[in-house]
Amino acid sequence: MTDLAPAAGASAHPTDAPVTNTGVTPPPVQSARARTTERVIGVLALAGTAVTVWLGMWVTPPDKDQGDLVRLVYVHPGVAWVALYLAFGMAAVSSVLYLWPRTRSLFWDRLAAACVEVGVVFNVCTLVSGAIWGKPTWGVWWAWDARLTLTAVLLVLFLGYLALRRVPAEPEVRARRSAFVALFAVLDVPLVHFSVNWWNTLHQGATVLNPGLTLKIHGSMAWTLLLGFVAMTLAFVWMLLVRYRIGLLEDWLDANELDAALAERQSEGIGSPAGADPGADAPTGAARPDATPDGTPVEPAGVV
Amino acid sequence: MWRDAALVVGKDLRIEARSRVGLSQVAPFGIVALALFAFALGPDRAIMAKGAPGLFWVAVLFCTVLAVQRSVSVESADGARDGLRLSGIDPAGLFLGKSAAVAVQLVVLEALLTVGVVVLYGARIEVPWLIVVSCALGTVGLAATGTLYGALSSGLRVRETLLPFLLLPIVAPVLLAGTRIFQAAMAGGTPSDGTQWLRLLVVFDAVYVAVGVLLFGPILETA
Numbered sequence: 001m002t003d004l005a006p007a008a009g010a011s012a013h014p015t016d017a018p019v020t021n022t023g024v025t026p027p028p029v030q031s032a033r034a035r036t037t038e039r040v041i042g043v044l045a046l047a048g049t050a051v052t053v054w055l056g057m058w059v060t061p062p063d064k065d066q067g068d069l070v071r072l073v074y075v076h077p078g079v080a081w082v083a084l085y086l087a088f089g090m091a092a093v094s095s096v097l098y099l100w101p102r103t104r105s106l107f108w109d110r111l112a113a114a115c116v117e118v119g120v121v122f123n124v125c126t127l128v129s130g131a132i133w134g135k136p137t138w139g140v141w142w143a144w145d146a147r148l149t150l151t152a153v154l155l156v157l158f159l160g161y162l163a164l165r166r167v168p169a170e171p172e173v174r175a176r177r178s179a180f181v182a183l184f185a186v187l188d189v190p191l192v193h194f195s196v197n198w199w200n201t202l203h204q205g206a207t208v209l210n211p212g213l214t215l216k217i218h219g220s221m222a223w224t225l226l227l228g229f230v231a232m233t234l235a236f237v238w239m240l241l242v243r244y245r246i247g248l249l250e251d252w253l254d255a256n257e258l259d260a261a262l263a264e265r266q267s268e269g270i271g272s273p274a275g276a277d278p279g280a281d282a283p284t285g286a287a288r289p290d291a292t293p294d295g296t297p298v299e300p301a302g303v304v
Numbered sequence: 305m306w307r308d309a310a311l312v313v314g315k316d317l318r319i320e321a322r323s324r325v326g327l328s329q330v331a332p333f334g335i336v337a338l339a340l341f342a343f344a345l346g347p348d349r350a351i352m353a354k355g356a357p358g359l360f361w362v363a364v365l366f367c368t369v370l371a372v373q374r375s376v377s378v379e380s381a382d383g384a385r386d387g388l389r390l391s392g393i394d395p396a397g398l399f400l401g402k403s404a405a406v407a408v409q410l411v412v413l414e415a416l417l418t419v420g421v422v423v424l425y426g427a428r429i430e431v432p433w434l435i436v437v438s439c440a441l442g443t444v445g446l447a448a449t450g451t452l453y454g455a456l457s458s459g460l461r462v463r464e465t466l467l468p469f470l471l472l473p474i475v476a477p478v479l480l481a482g483t484r485i486f487q488a489a490m491a492g493g494t495p496s497d498g499t500q501w502l503r504l505l506v507v508f509d510a511v512y513v514a515v516g517v518l519l520f521g522p523i524l525e526t527a
Contacts, residue, residue, distance in 0.1 A: 099522075156473040163469060167460055176526045180456055180519070181470060184449070187515065188474050191508050195477040198500060199484070 024259045027252045030245060038245075042238040048231030055224040072133045074224050078232035080126040080151070086236060087119025088154060088186070095182035098175055109175035110251070112182060113165055114243035116158050118236060123155045146196040153192050157185040171251060305397040312393065312401025317408060319378055326409045330370045334413055337363040338420045349426040356427035357486030360417055361479050364446070367413050368475070369468045371406050372450035376458045376467075385458065385524075395521035399451060403516065407447035414439045427490050434489035434498050441505035442482045448512040449474050455523050481505050 030038075056074035063070030094112035097103040130148065131141045142148065161181050165174060253260075320326050341359045345351050352359075379385045388398060418435065421427045429435055453471045457463045481501040488498040 153473055153476055160466075160470040160473065163466060164457075167462055167466070173526060176522070177456055180523055180526065181453075184452065184474060184512075184515065187511055188477070191477040191504065191511070195480040195501075195504055198504075199480055 024263050025252070025256055027256075028248050034241075038238065038241045041234055041241065045231060045234035045238045048227060048234055052224060052228045052231045055220065055227065060220045060224050066137065069133065069136055070221075072129060073221075074228040075232075076126065076129045076133060077225065078228035079122050079129060081229055082232045082236045083119050083122035083126050084151065084154065086233065087115045087122060088158065088189075091115035091119060091158075091182055092186040095179040095186075098179045099183065106171060106175060106251070109171075109179065110244055110247040111240075112179065114240050114247055116161050116182070118239045118243055120155065120158050120162065121239075122232075122236065123151065123158070126151060127155065144200055146193075146200055149196040149199070150189075150192055153196075154189065157188065161185060171254070305394045305400070308393045308397025309400035309404065312388075312398055313404045313408070316375065316378065316402065316405030320405070320409065325374055326371065326412075330367050330374070330409070331413055331416055333370060334363050334367045334417050335420055337366055338417065338424055342424060352425035353427045353490075356421040356425040357490055358479075358483045359425070360421050360486060361442070361482040363417055364410065364414060364442070364482075365472060365475060365479060367417075368406075368410060368446045368450050369471060371409050371413075372454040372471070373464065373467060375402055375406050375451065376454040376463065380458060389524060395524055396517040398524075399448075399455075399516040399520035400513075402454075403444075403447040403451040403513075406450055407443045410443045410447060411439065414443065429490055431489040431498075434485055437502060438482055438485040438489070438498070438505065441502065441509055442478050444509040445478050445505060445512060446475055448509065448516050452512065452516050452520075452523065455520065456526065477504060477508055481508075 052074055056071050060071070060074075062068050091112045094108040094115060098105070098108035098112065127148075130151075134143065135141050161178060164181055165178050167174070169177070338359065341355070341363070342352055345355060379388065418429075418439075422429065450471060453467060453474070457467050457470065460466060481504045484501045485498040485505075488501075
């Protein structure tokens with residue numbers, strides 16, 4: 001796709017190509033196979049969601065108690081499954097694998113970060129779809145029911161994780177710190193679970209993930225519900241892949257932003273010495289006091 | 305490990321005894337919080353007595369954040385953290401010592417706040433031992449989690465804002481359990497209402513003390 005655009009654009013100038021290439025590591029490029037996989041999963045997720053909507057809205061019958069409200073069952077549990085089990089579970093496992101010395105790799109850190117970020121989105125969707133369902137059935141947007149409370153606490157815990165990730169730090173330091181916070185949060189989940197359960201319970205029992213995995217609904221409704229789970233899982237996987245790729249590029253940018261900007265700046269200087277834009281250097285100006293204010297390029301020769 | 309822990313407790317408590325930050329700032333803050341809750345709930349003492357268990361623990365949680373911030377900032381000046389690591393003190397001992405120092409301060413504070421809710425809110429304590437035990441167990445959990453998160457956030461410039469956000473949701477079970485036990489102990493409920501919550505507090509304490517003892521070394525290397 002267009003990930004390569006800035007670097008490729010810079011090195012396209014025939015005069016400065018050697019200068020640019022000495023300092024700057026090229027950004028990570030997605031392999032053709034990975035790109036195809038990502039797109040296939042994306043299309044499947046989209047198609048699965050479309051079919052779920054079609055089945056859920058028009059094909060399945062209304063419920064005898066809940067009427068059309070029951071149609072939320074094709075969305076809400078699937079989204080909740082992704083958020084509460086898949087995303088946060090994967091984030092927990094990835095964080096532990098990062099902390100474990102033998103499997104320590106920034107791959108697990110990026111995966112955990114991507115899981116949490118996508119999981120938080122799904123978590124919010126769970127709460128919103130739950131609130132929309134709760135208002136007509138329970139009469140309230142929000143109840144301090146055990147499961148709702150647990151979901152909300154999880155959201156806050158992982159928002160904290162994301163806030164911590166935003167604190168600038170070396171990749172390894174940030175990875176360790178984040179992994180510890182994720183681990184502490186995960187250890188808290190069963191404790192919160194039991195405490196809110198004893199505190200208050202109003203939510204209906206699980207429809208699919210109940211002990212014994214027996215479906216409580218049947219026929220077209222069951223199939224649509226199942227498809228909802230699959231579609232949401234695929235959507236999650238697609239978002240995860242995209243987010244992971246963005247994370248990879250972000251890390252590259254963090255490590256190479258200054259070099260890339262300098263290389264670009266130098267190529268400008270060679271092309272038109274008087275035409276350098278002072279704004280382009282503003283973020284890095286403090287770090288490079290040796291850059292002259294009138295736009296004269298710093299000679300790279302001394303570095304080599 | 306235990307000897308190191310005792311050394312660290314002694315050091316932290318000596319600093320507190322000399323600087324009096326806990327006594328002159330954190331404890332008054334707890335009383336201010338109790339007064340603010342009273343303003344928020346109106347002058348009806350029946351409502352305040354009913355809310356006393358929860359308000360007590362919310363005030364304790366807020367004070368925990370302050371005490372932990374203080375415990376971290378003591379180490380942040382003059383490279384004290386590096387000094388501690390260089391001194392060859394066992395990280396597990398360091399964790400236990402820092403936690404115990406925070407816990408001692410919290411216990412003093414809880415005694416003060418208990419008097420506060422009895423005097424200001426008209427709460428009646430029916431089962432004193434439940435109050436004592438829940439305070440002890442809750443304090444251990446709060447001090448352990450607080451020390452863990454304090455160490456994790458110690459190097460950060462945004463520590464003051466990030467620490468409460470990270471710590472307070474984690475200690476939600478302590479708030480729930482502590483409040484329920486206090487309700488059992490105050491409203492004349494039978495002590496058996498509180499026992500499962502006491503078990504929860506024991507598990508909470510065990511989990512986070514164990515995590516701290518095992519992982520405090522790697523956590524210190526992080527910041």
